[in-house]
Amino acid sequence: MKKFPAVLALCLLPAVVWAHGTEQHGQMQSTMSQHMMAEQHPWGMMGNPENVDREIRISMTDNMRFTPDQISVKLNETIRFVVENNGKVLHEFVLGTPDELQKHAEMMKRFPNMAHDEPYMAHVDPARQGEVVWTFNQPGEFEFACLLPGHFEAGMKGQIVVQP
Numbered sequence: 001m002k003k004f005p006a007v008l009a010l011c012l013l014p015a016v017v018w019a020h021g022t023e024q025h026g027q028m029q030s031t032m033s034q035h036m037m038a039e040q041h042p043w044g045m046m047g048n049p050e051n052v053d054r055e056i057r058i059s060m061t062d063n064m065r066f067t068p069d070q071i072s073v074k075l076n077e078t079i080r081f082v083v084e085n086n087g088k089v090l091h092e093f094v095l096g097t098p099d100e101l102q103k104h105a106e107m108m109k110r111f112p113n114m115a116h117d118e119p120y121m122a123h124v125d126p127a128r129q130g131e132v133v134w135t136f137n138q139p140g141e142f143e144f145a146c147l148l149p150g151h152f153e154a155g156m157k158g159q160i161v162v163q164p
């Protein structure tokens with residue numbers, strides 16, 4: 001690992017980190033189309049956009065806040081998050097466990113330009129909106145956050161409680 005050129009290490013590191021959290025599922029997903037095979041995460045799985053139970057609109061602003069920042073869903077509910085960027089800088093909406101988001105935010109701080117795109121996140125330019133369709137098939141307390149360096153540290157996150 002130490003002998004790799006820096007550029008190569010940058011490419012490899014995110015994949016390695018994610019591999020810990022998602023076990024072997026990532027490989028399965030890459031060999032099948034996203035719609036055929038949604039990867040199970042501790043905080044749920046990608047939902048079917050044609051079978052949404054409820055739409056929740058969330059506003060993101062440059063004061064590093066989501067509105068609302070407290071969301072309650074029922075177990076197995078599929079939510080379409082419509083995430084509006086009402087600020088003047090890029091923001092993102094990333095679902096996860098508090099642990100996972102914390103780890104990911106630390107990665108983002110070390111590699112601010114790292115490309116990351118998964119079904120549980122949306123990167124939204126100013127005055128635009130993005131969407132995430134997610135099925136909450138695991139009970140528990142989860143979070144959503146903007147992991148851009150500085151934003152996460154400023155408290156840009158919210159809580160999702162999945163009621164059993």
Ligand SMILES: [Cu+2]
Nearest residue numbers: 091092146151
């Ligand atoms: Cu942000």
